[in-house]
Amino acid sequence: MDNQELRHHYHLFPRQIGEIALQNNVEELHLSFTQGNWRQGSWGYPPVSSQGVGAEVFAWISGATQEESLDKWKGLTNALSGVFCASLNFIGDDNTSMPQLAFNTSTRGKRSSSSVPGRRGVLRHGFLPRENVCTENLTPWVKQLPCQAKSGLGVLLNPHRLYNMDFHSMGISLAPAVSAADDGQTGLVYKQHVTVVLNPRTFGLDRNWTLGELMDRGVDAACPVATSSTVRVVMPESETRVLPTPMRKETLGGQETYVYDIQKQNASEIRFEFADSTNKKEAQQRLPLVEAHRHVNGHGGGISGGIETLIINRSNQPVDVTYSDTLPWYLRVYLHTLAIEAVNPDGDIFKQHPTQMIFTPAIDRGRPSTIELAVTLPANTRTTLRYDFDKGFIKYTEHPPDANRGFNIGPAIISYRPDTDGSGIDQPLFCALQSSHPNAYFECKVRVYTELFLASLPTPDFSMPYNVITFTCTVLALFFGRIFNLLTRDFAVLKGSD
Amino acid sequence: MSPGKKETAAAERTTSPTHSEAQHEGGRLAWVVGLGCVMRLGILVLFPDIVAHYLSDRVELSTPVTSYKRLREGVYLSAHQIPPFEGGGIFHQSPLLLLMFSALRRLPEIFTTLAYVAADGFVAVTLARIAALRRTARNTSGGLSIPGEIVFSCTPSVVAMLYLFNPLTLGTVLVKSTIVFSHVAVAAALYAAAAGRSSTAAVWTAIATHLSVYPAMLLAPIALVSTAAEGGFGHLDRRAGLAKRIAITVAVFAASFGAMHMLFVACFGTQYFTATFDFVLRVADLQPNVGLFWYFFTEIFDEFRMFFFVVFQLTALAFAVPVSWRFRSEPLFAATMLVGIISALKSYPSWGDLSLFLGLLPLFEELFKYMQYMFLSANLLLYGIGLAPVFWHLWIEQGSGNANFFYAATLVYVFGQITLLFDLGSAMLRRELDIHHPETRTRPVIQD
Numbered sequence: 047m048d049n050q051e052l053r054h055h056y057h058l059f060p061r062q063i064g065e066i067a068l069q070n071n072v073e074e075l076h077l078s079f080t081q082g083n084w085r086q087g088s089w090g091y092p093p094v095s096s097q098g099v100g101a102e103v104f105a106w107i108s109g110a111t112q113e114e115s116l117d118k119w120k121g122l123t124n125a126l127s128g129v130f131c132a133s134l135n136f137i138g139d140d141n142t143s144m145p146q147l148a149f150n151t152s153t154r155g156k157r158s159s160s161s162v163p164g165r166r167g168v169l170r171h172g173f174l175p176r177e178n179v180c181t182e183n184l185t186p187w188v189k190q191l192p193c194q195a196k197s198g199l200g201v202l203l204n205p206h207r208l209y210n211m212d213f214h215s216m217g218i219s220l221a222p223a224v225s226a227a228d229d230g231q232t233g234l235v236y237k238q239h240v241t242v243v244l245n246p247r248t249f250g251l252d253r254n255w256t257l258g259e260l261m262d263r264g265v266d267a268a269c270p271v272a273t274s275s276t277v278r279v280v281m282p283e284s285e286t287r288v289l290p291t292p293m294r295k296e297t298l299g300g301q302e303t304y305v306y307d308i309q310k311q312n313a314s315e316i317r318f319e320f321a322d323s324t325n326k327k328e329a330q331q332r333l334p335l336v337e338a339h340r341h342v343n344g345h346g347g348g349i350s351g352g353i354e355t356l357i358i359n360r361s362n363q364p365v366d367v368t369y370s371d372t373l374p375w376y377l378r379v380y381l382h383t384l385a386i387e388a389v390n391p392d393g394d395i396f397k398q399h400p401t402q403m404i405f406t407p408a409i410d411r412g413r414p415s416t417i418e419l420a421v422t423l424p425a426n427t428r429t430t431l432r433y434d435f436d437k438g439f440i441k442y443t444e445h446p447p448d449a450n451r452g453f454n455i456g457p458a459i460i461s462y463r464p465d466t467d468g469s470g471i472d473q474p475l476f477c478a479l480q481s482s483h484p485n486a487y488f489e490c491k492v493r494v495y496t497e498l499f500l501a502s503l504p505t506p507d508f509s510m511p512y513n514v515i516t517f518t519c520t521v522l523a524l525f526f527g528r529i530f531n532l533l534t535r536d537f538a539v540l541k542g543s544d
Numbered sequence: 545m546s547p548g549k550k551e552t553a554a555a556e557r558t559t560s561p562t563h564s565e566a567q568h569e570g571g572r573l574a575w576v577v578g579l580g581c582v583m584r585l586g587i588l589v590l591f592p593d594i595v596a597h598y599l600s601d602r603v604e605l606s607t608p609v610t611s612y613k614r615l616r617e618g619v620y621l622s623a624h625q626i627p628p629f630e631g632g633g634i635f636h637q638s639p640l641l642l643l644m645f646s647a648l649r650r651l652p653e654i655f656t657t658l659a660y661v662a663a664d665g666f667v668a669v670t671l672a673r674i675a676a677l678r679r680t681a682r683n684t685s686g687g688l689s690i691p692g693e694i695v696f697s698c699t700p701s702v703v704a705m706l707y708l709f710n711p712l713t714l715g716t717v718l719v720k721s722t723i724v725f726s727h728v729a730v731a732a733a734l735y736a737a738a739a740g741r742s743s744t745a746a747v748w749t750a751i752a753t754h755l756s757v758y759p760a761m762l763l764a765p766i767a768l769v770s771t772a773a774e775g776g777f778g779h780l781d782r783r784a785g786l787a788k789r790i791a792i793t794v795a796v797f798a799a800s801f802g803a804m805h806m807l808f809v810a811c812f813g814t815q816y817f818t819a820t821f822d823f824v825l826r827v828a829d830l831q832p833n834v835g836l837f838w839y840f841f842t843e844i845f846d847e848f849r850m851f852f853f854v855v856f857q858l859t860a861l862a863f864a865v866p867v868s869w870r871f872r873s874e875p876l877f878a879a880t881m882l883v884g885i886i887s888a889l890k891s892y893p894s895w896g897d898l899s900l901f902l903g904l905l906p907l908f909e910e911l912f913k914y915m916q917y918m919f920l921s922a923n924l925l926l927y928g929i930g931l932a933p934v935f936w937h938l939w940i941e942q943g944s945g946n947a948n949f950f951y952a953a954t955l956v957y958v959f960g961q962i963t964l965l966f967d968l969g970s971a972m973l974r975r976e977l978d979i980h981h982p983e984t985r986t987r988p989v990i991q992d
Contacts, residue, residue: 348941350601378634380613382620403624409631410828439830442843504940506947511843514951518840521959522859525889528966529863533870535991537977539984 058271059236060190062129067220067234070122071115073106073167074234077126078217079179082243083497085213086337091464091474091492094239097215098457098495101132101177104149106167119170131182137172140375141456143416145171146404148370148459148493173372175454175498179214181205187216190238191269198269199277199313202261203240213243253322258314265313275308277316280475283332285321299478301332334474335361336423338460340496343432349504352383355431355458355496359423366401369419369431371458375408376438377501379415383434386419388427396424442506452502457495464492572701573672580708581665584717588657595718604932605719607892608829609636609756609820612720619645629812629819636823638754639808639816641722656720663724664717667903668708670731672700675907677738678876682910698909707903712929716896723896726755730883730900733762737769738876742789743796745769750800754808757824758886761861764868765878767793826853827891832950834932835893836958839951860889867969877972880904881965888961895929898961905968914971921964928957 056064067075078096096102105122109115119142127134149169184205191200208214216239223235246255249262257277258264268275279288281302290311292304306316337358344351353373359365373379386398400419408415423429446453465473477490587595599605606612618628618635622642628635635642648656675698707713717724729752736745745766752759767790808816823829830842837856844852863885871878883904887897912918932953938945970991978985 348601349603375633380617380634381624382617405621405624405626407621407626407631408633410633412631415633439832439838439842441830441841441846443846504947506839506842510948511845514839514843517951517955518836521836521955521962522856522889524959525962525965526859528962529867529885529969531991532966532969532973533866537973537984537989537991540988540990 058192063190063218063220063236066122066125066129070118070125071108071167072118072122072220073108074222075103075105075122075220076217077101077103077130077219078215078239079130079132079177079183080213080215081179082211082213084243084495086334086494089213089243090332091334091476092215093241093476094215094217095461095476095491095493096217096495097213098173098175098459099498100173100175100454100456101134101179102171102173102217103134103137104169104171106169108167112168115168115170123172130186132177133174134172134177136174139412141174141372141414142170142172143372143406143414144169145370145372145416145418145459147368147402147418147420148461171372173456175456179216180209184208184216187218187238187240190218192271193269197265197267198272198275199265199308200269201263201265202257202313204261204263207244207249207261208240208242210248211242211244213241215242216240253320255318256314257316257318261314263314265308268309272309277306277308277313279304279306279316287319287321289317289319290315299473299475301475333360334492334494335359335464336365336367336460336462336492336494338458338494338496340458340499342499342501349437350434351437351501352432352434353458355460357421357423357429357431357460359425359427359429362425364425365423365462367421367423367460367462369417369421369458369460371417372414372456373408373417373435374414374453374455375410375412376440376453376503377415377455378408378436378438379417380434380436381405381417383432384417384419385432386421386429387432388424388429390424390427396427398422398424398429437501437503439506440503442508442511445503445505445508449505449508450502452500454498455501457498460494460496461491462494463490465490569676569699569701572699573669573704576701576705576708577665577668577672580668580704581661584661584664584714585657587718588661589654599715599719602715602719602933603832603936604834604895604929605715606721607833607894608831609824609892610721610723610894610896612722615641615645615722618642619649622646623649627812627815629815632815632819632823632828636819636829637722638756638820639812640751640754640804641725643811660717660720660724663728664708664713667724667727667731667900668704670728670735671707671903671907672704674731674735674738674876675700675703677735678907698906703903703906706906707899710899710902712895712899713903716894716899721894721896723756723894726752726759727896727900729755730759730762733759733766734876734879734904737766737879740769742766742769742793746793746796747800750797750804753801754804756890757821758860758890761864761882761886762879763794763797764864765871765875765882768868768872768878769875824891825857832936832947832954833892833894834928834954834957835891836889836954837891839947839954856889857891860885860891871969871972873976874972877908880908881969884961884965884968888958888965898925901961908968908972911968911971911975914974915967916970917963917967921960921967924956924960924963928953928960932957 066072076096078094079101080097080099083099084092084097103123103126105119107115107118107122109118120138123134123137126132146169149171184203188195188200188203191198194200195203219237219239220234221237222232224232244260246252246260249260251259276293278296279292281288281304288304293307293311294305296303296305306313337360338355340353340355342351343354353371355369355371357367357369384400386400388396388398390396398421400421402418402420404416404418406413406416417433419431421429421431464477473490474492477492600613608614614634615637618637619642621628621635623646628642644659645656648659679698679700729748733745733748733752736742736748746763749759749762749766752762768786805817827837827841830838832838840852840856841849864882867881867885868875868878871881880901883897884901887893887901890897932950935945935949935953939947939950974989977989
């Protein structure tokens with residue numbers, strides 16, 4: 047796929063992204079910016095599987111040699127940093143990992159029998175847990191849309207509403223696909239996603255509001271260059287009326303959805319009426335099969351601590367999950383302290399062992415340590431995965447300006463396949479949506495991201511470099527001087543003392 | 545300098561021990577060592593939780609190159625086919641220990657505990673035997689004693705007792721710091737040197753160098769050791785053959801060091817060298833310890849880092865040959881001085897290093913009457929040792945102090961060791977003067 051072909055599509059395909067992808071040998075790319083925690087216990091499956099707080103970039107990049115692939119990765123992150131006004135250029139050697147289990151390799155799937163070249167590229171994953179997301183990042187994101195914010199659904203993206211939220215995630219993805227004509231042509235499918243959880247009461251709306259009132263924008267027309275522009279409303283399980291009548295109703299993944307065609311209907315007039323019996327909390331979505339939370343053990347100040355991840359398996363069958371955790375080099379991981387225990391509702395405790403373990407030890411100031419485990423969670427259990435670490439001591443120039451705050455440590459990623467029984471009934475919505483567009487290689491794999499934590503490393507005294515140098519060198523000089531005297535001087539008797 | 549005491553000839557007490565005395569002595573030694581080992585075993589088996597809670601995380605006792613937790617991690621990684629030395633992040637101990645503990649891992653846990661207790665016992669017994677050898681040499685050869693002096697005979701069992709029941713030694717073995725194995729090698733090297741077998745001593749020194757880098761300095765006094773025919777402690781007055789002796793010792797050391805190096809490269813690749821030797825020399829991990837290096841290299845500017853590495857390491861290493869030459873009449877004393885210098889100035893010291901130095905001191909108790917600063921150095925060491933845990937607690941756990949408190953305690957501790965070293969050295973010089981120039985025994989002398 048070269049520039050010639052893409053040129054034909056640049057009226058739709060964003061040119062910046064296309065050129066960046068071509069220049070850096072990108073085979074697949076996912077980028078997302080997230081703020082806020084996704085409440086797994088209340089909100090169900092997220093629409094997109096990237097809910098790690100901060101900025102996440104992962105890409106498969108091909109290159110003739112390891113160095114070339116690494117160079118291209120750095121070029122990619124720097125270029126994306128420029129496009130999205132984010133500090134992605136801080137993704138360097140010390141926060142890039144190469145996970146092997148957590149991310150699906152899309153070439154594996156039911157279509158691998160066709161004549162598509164296998165993936166040659168290497169996966170690199172970079173995570174910036176401290177990256178803030180704001181309008182600055184939204185504006186270039188909107189610019190990549192063909193109609194931007196002028197017509198179509200892009201009009202609804204009002205930053206005043208979008209950032210007054212409980213959860214916000216936006217990003218782009220480039221995934222390989224085979225064209226629908228099945229002539230074996232491979233290409234890249236470009237998607238942009240924005241996920242936001244809003245509470246209508248924040249804006250003074252109660253039970254009866256339209257999409258236009260929620261976003262404070264009116265959509266006049268659909269994007270002229272769009273072949274199709276739809277709004278799909280997933281009907282909540284409680285009594286709700288959605289007006290007007292949709293163009294069609296579909297059932298995806300066991301949930302009823304209404305589909306509105308924006309080219310014929312007005313998106314901002316879609317009205318939601320919640321019945322009085324709806325309880326005050328968020329409408330309960332179907333709970334995901336696996337839920338994960340991570341926290342840190344150890345008393346507040348000590349230099350040793352432990353990471354404990356709780357993974358809840360709600361299904362009645364065992365689920366195979368992969369656990370992937372990347373810790374920066376200054377948190378020294380003790381893999382021999384790894385312990386996995388599963389507790390079922392009766393209180394019985396089972397010790398588990400990982401079916402597969404891939405551990406990449408850290409290189410000081412070079413590479414983070416990556417732990418990847420494949421674990422089978424027994425049915426209906428709460429599994430605790432625990433291991434110890436020691437906080438390292440870093441040079442005083444390596445501490446950030448607000449040294450006592452500490453470092454944000456990125457989330458652990460638990461991934462699994464939700465359709466364990468193969469029936470597709472319990473599929474999360476985004477899997478069901480994907481499989482209805484059979485273009486891409488797709489494997490329904492859900493990634494659950496845990497919370498971040500703060501690792502505050504013990505700090506030296508930053509005001510003291512000269513004093514420390516002076517004191518230490520004084521002690522050394524005392525040693526040197528005294529021993530030197532000892533070695534070179536001779537005794538003489540004091541005269542006149544007899 | 546205070547002169548030696550002048551005593552009447554009738555108070556001569558430095559006679560060689562008779563056979564029954566030697567038997568009693570052996571019995572006492574066995575009791576002392578047995579009691580010490582039983583005590584260690586008892587605490588490790590009966591109170592592992594208390595040890596783990598209060599002692600195992602002390603940075604004063606376990607350093608990145610001697611930590612038992614890191615050793616277990618290295619053994620685990622190598623058992624799971626993950627190269628333990630790759631990246632140089634966690635495991636920095638010698639492949640010798642890795643091989644030994646990989647083998648011990650297959651046995652129940654108690655064998656590891658027994659290995660540590662046995663190591664401590666071995667060091668104590670070896671120190672006692674060195675003391676016995678020295679006492680015999682002192683009584684037989686004229687070069688080491690002054691006729692008429694009263695000597696508090698530091699019997700071998702007392703030496704072993706002072707080493708075994710030193711709280712620093714006890715703490716070190718309870719946290720299972722691997723410095724005890726380095727002490728085993730160093731003690732064995734010193735015993736072989738004291739017995740006049742300098743080649744054996746060179747091999748043990750090579751082992752000790754592989755375990756913790758700095759005992760390489762001990763090669764200098766060992767090379768100067770006279771052969772067994774001269775009793776191992778005599779005057780170094782046989783200049784002829786000295787060069788040959790030094791060459792042989794150095795060659796034996798280099799050969800055994802090289803042989804072990806080849807073995808380890810075959811097992812683990814050359815990464816092990818970067819992870820162990822290079823790591824120690826360039827202080828890559830800035831974890832606090834009771835030495836001077838960590839805070840200095842935390843705060844130093846990047847441009848000067850390399851220069852100061854060289855300066856610090858040279859200060860520690862450069863005194864090997866001069867000190868050995870100055871005290872060539874008694875190489876064991878030179879070795880003790882070097883053990884003290886290692887303990888004060890190595891890059892990752894711990895209280896365990898001081899415990900070996902303090903264990904060697906009673907061998908030279910005839911010098912105690914010449915030492916002028918005993919009170920000062922004792923106090924400095926006590927303050928340094930006592931305050932370090934307190935200040936650590938204030939800095940790390942409570943958060944109301946900062947790193948400077950702990951740093952100050954380490955400065956005091958190192959300064960105490962330096963004072964002790966200097967005092968010891970000048971005491972030996974004064975004593976040598978007393979031995980060779982009897983006319984100065986009652987007159988004040990100065991150094992110019």
